[in-house]
Amino acid sequence: MRLRRFTEPVFESLIKISGYSTGFIVLLIVIFLFKEGISFFNLSPVDEGSSLWVHNSNPVKKLTAPQIKDIFDQKITNWKALGGNDQPISLCTLDELGEAFTEEQLGAKFERLPACIDSYIDSLPGTIGFFPDKQTANALKNAQPVQVDKVSFSKFISGTEWFPTSRPAASMGVMPLLLGTLLVSFFAILFALPLGLAAAVYLAEIADERVRRILKPVIELLAGIPSVVYGFFGLVVIVPLVQSTFNLPVGETALAGSIVLAIMALPTIITVSEDALRTTPRAMKEASLALGASQWQTIRKVVVPYAASGITAAAILGIGRAIGETMAALMVTGNSAIMPRSLLQPVRTIPATIAAELGEAPFGGLHFKALFALGCILFIITLIINFLVERVSAKRVR
Amino acid sequence: MGNKLETIDVNLYYGDFHALKGISMFISENSVTALIGPSGCGKSTYLRLFNRMNDLIPNTRIEGQVLLDGEDIYQIKPSKIDHLRRNVGMVFQKPNPFPKSIFENVAYGLRVNGITDKSFIGAQVEKTLRQAVLWEEVKDKLKKSAFELSGGQQQRLCIARALAIEPSVILMDEPASSLDPISTGKIEDLIFELKNLYTIIVVTHNMQQAGRVSDYTGFFYLGNLIEFDKTKKIFTNPSKPETENYITGRFG
Known part of the structure; x- marks a missing residue:
C-alpha cells in the first residue's frame, strides 16, 4: 500500500514527461522545417559569391532568374527582347577570357584579370559577364553588376520552371x-x-x-x-x-x-x-x-x-x-x-x-x-x- | 372476422437454441393482439416470423407453417420476400428513422417499391403523417432531417413510414418502450385508431399497455405459448397459473 503511494506519482510523471517530450519533438521538427524553408526566400538565385555584369551603356540593369537561364541557354540572343538596345548578346565567363587573352596579359596570378574583363566588355558592349566576385574584386570600370530579383514566395509558388542546379541562376518554380x-x-x-x-x-x-x-x-x-x-x-x-x-x-x-x-x-x-x-x-x-x-x-x-x-x-x-x-x-x-x-x-x-x-x-x-x-x-x-x-x-x- | 395470420406448430432454432417450441396461434383480421412475457421468452422472435426478419440471422432454422391469408409465407420464392414485407409492415423497439429528411423517410417505402409519381408520393406522405398524428407537428419542416425530431415524434414517423406502403398487417416490437409516458399515450391512441384498418400485433413488456390496447393477448414463457385468449379473459381470469403469476408481477 505504501509502495503504491510511492510508485503511482512516479508513473504519472513518467507518462506526463513522455507526453510532453513527444509534443516538444514534433514542435521542434516543425520549427526546424519552417526555419530552413523560410530562410530560402530573399536569397539571390545567382551562385553565391558570383555576380553578373553588363556594360555601363547597357540600359538593362535588372534580370529575372528565368531570363538569365534563357540568355545562357542562348534562347534569348538580343538585348531587344529584354527591353534593351538592338544588339546581340554575347556571353562571357572565365573560359572566354582564357581564350581571348594570353596568360601573360592575365598575369601569373590573374592579378590583371579585372583590367582584361574591363577591356573585353568595353570592346563588346553587348556582353553579359558572369564572374566570381573574387576575380572582379568588384572594381570594374566599364561594367556594372546586374541586379537579380531575389527569390520571392509568389515567384516560388507561381514559377513554372524547376531548374535548381542551372547556372548562373537557378530557377525554382514549384x-x-x-x-x-x-x-x-x-x-x-x-x-x-x-x-x-x-x-x-x-x-x-x-x-x-x-x-x-x-x-x-x-x-x-x-x-x-x-x-x-x-x-x-x-x-x-x-x-x-x-x-x-x-x-x-x-x-x-x-x-x-x-x-x-x-x-x-x-x-x-x-x-x-x-x-x-x-x-x-x-x-x-x-x-x-x-x-x-x-x-x-x-x-x-x-x-x-x-x-x-x-x-x-x-x-x-x-x-x-x-x-x-x-x-x-x-x-x-x-x-x-x-x-x-x-x-x-x-x-x-x-x-x-x-x-x-x-x-x-x-x-x-x-x-x-x-x-x-x-x-x-x-x-x-x-x-x-x-x-x-x-x-x-x-x-x-x- | 377471419383469420388473417396463423401459425401451425412452429419451431424455431438459432443454431442449437430452441427459441420457439411448437407455437400454434391464429390472429383475426383488424384486431390488436398483444404478445407478453419476460425477456428472452421468444415473443419478439415470434413477431419477426411474419415478415421473415428472422431470415437475416444466420443459422436460423424454422419448422411448421406460417400462414398469411391462408398462404404459407415460408414456401414463397425468395424473390417474393420483398412483396411479403410490403404487405407486413414493422415498427421497431427504438425509433430508427433513416438519415434522410422527414418527407423522404415516409416516401422511402414507396420509392424502393418503384413508385415515381410525385403527386401520389406527396399525397401519401401527408395522408400517413396525418394517420400517425404527426402532420400538424412536422408540416412546416418536411425537408428537415428526421433526427431533429423528439424520440416520440421519431417513433410516430416510423409508424407513418410503415403505413405509407399500405400493408395489411403491422408488427410492433415494443413500440413505446423507449418513450416517455406522454409519447407512449399517443402511440397507444394511435394503435387504437389503426386497428380499424390494419391487423396489428404488438410485443410489449408493459402489462397495462397490453390491457389497454389489445383485443387478444398471448403469454410466452421460455419459448412456449402458455396461454392465448381474449385480453379481458387473460387479465381477469387466466386459466394457467404461470400467466396469473406473471400478470400479478410475481416473476418476470
Whole structure:
C-alpha cells in the first residue's frame, strides 16, 4: 500500500514527461522545417559569391532568374527582347577570357584579370559577364553588376520552371511539382475510391463471415507492404503495361504513378470506410428491409448515406497517403519536372523531388533550402487534409 | 372476422437454441393482439416470423407453417420476400428513422417499391403523417432531417413510414418502450385508431399497455405459448397459473 503511494506519482510523471517530450519533438521538427524553408526566400538565385555584369551603356540593369537561364541557354540572343538596345548578346565567363587573352596579359596570378574583363566588355558592349566576385574584386570600370530579383514566395509558388542546379541562376518554380503531385494524387483517388468503396461494401454487407475473416487481414496486409516494393511492382508490371497499352515511348508516366498510388491507398480507404459502414445500426437496415427494400436498395439508400462522413474521411485519408508517398512515386512517375499536360507524360511529385535531389544539394545552400521550402508546402497540404478529416468525422457525432 | 395470420406448430432454432417450441396461434383480421412475457421468452422472435426478419440471422432454422391469408409465407420464392414485407409492415423497439429528411423517410417505402409519381408520393406522405398524428407537428419542416425530431415524434414517423406502403398487417416490437409516458399515450391512441384498418400485433413488456390496447393477448414463457385468449379473459381470469403469476408481477 505504501509502495503504491510511492510508485503511482512516479508513473504519472513518467507518462506526463513522455507526453510532453513527444509534443516538444514534433514542435521542434516543425520549427526546424519552417526555419530552413523560410530562410530560402530573399536569397539571390545567382551562385553565391558570383555576380553578373553588363556594360555601363547597357540600359538593362535588372534580370529575372528565368531570363538569365534563357540568355545562357542562348534562347534569348538580343538585348531587344529584354527591353534593351538592338544588339546581340554575347556571353562571357572565365573560359572566354582564357581564350581571348594570353596568360601573360592575365598575369601569373590573374592579378590583371579585372583590367582584361574591363577591356573585353568595353570592346563588346553587348556582353553579359558572369564572374566570381573574387576575380572582379568588384572594381570594374566599364561594367556594372546586374541586379537579380531575389527569390520571392509568389515567384516560388507561381514559377513554372524547376531548374535548381542551372547556372548562373537557378530557377525554382514549384508549379510543375505541385501540379504533378496533385494530378497523380487526384487520379489515384479517382481510381481507388470506387474500387475501395465497392470492396468495403462487399466486406461490410455482403461477404459472409468466413470470407471476411480471410479477406480483411489480407487487405490490412497490403497496408504493411513497404512502398519500395509497390514501386518495384509498378516498375515491372504497371509501367510496361501503360507503355504498351497507349503505345508510348516511355511507360513511366503520371498514369502509372496514379495506378500504383491507387493500389497503395486502397487498404486505407477500404478499412476506414468499412468501419464506417459497419456503424450503421442493424435496426436501420432492418427497417429498410421491412419496408420491402432489396438488399442492394438498402445498401445504396440507407447504409452508404449513413456512413457518408466516414467514407469521405476515408477518401481524404487516401488522398493524404497518395500525396505524401515518396518512393513509389519516385520509381514510376518518370521524374521530369515539367508542367504536366496529360496523364501520359512523365511528371515529378514534391516528395519524389525532395528524395531525389536532397543528396546532391550542397548542405545549407540555395537548392538545399528550396527543398526544405518544398517540404513546408507538403506539410501544409497534409495539415489541410488532416484538418478536413477532423471536420468531416466530427460531423458523425450527432 | 377471419383469420388473417396463423401459425401451425412452429419451431424455431438459432443454431442449437430452441427459441420457439411448437407455437400454434391464429390472429383475426383488424384486431390488436398483444404478445407478453419476460425477456428472452421468444415473443419478439415470434413477431419477426411474419415478415421473415428472422431470415437475416444466420443459422436460423424454422419448422411448421406460417400462414398469411391462408398462404404459407415460408414456401414463397425468395424473390417474393420483398412483396411479403410490403404487405407486413414493422415498427421497431427504438425509433430508427433513416438519415434522410422527414418527407423522404415516409416516401422511402414507396420509392424502393418503384413508385415515381410525385403527386401520389406527396399525397401519401401527408395522408400517413396525418394517420400517425404527426402532420400538424412536422408540416412546416418536411425537408428537415428526421433526427431533429423528439424520440416520440421519431417513433410516430416510423409508424407513418410503415403505413405509407399500405400493408395489411403491422408488427410492433415494443413500440413505446423507449418513450416517455406522454409519447407512449399517443402511440397507444394511435394503435387504437389503426386497428380499424390494419391487423396489428404488438410485443410489449408493459402489462397495462397490453390491457389497454389489445383485443387478444398471448403469454410466452421460455419459448412456449402458455396461454392465448381474449385480453379481458387473460387479465381477469387466466386459466394457467404461470400467466396469473406473471400478470400479478410475481416473476418476470
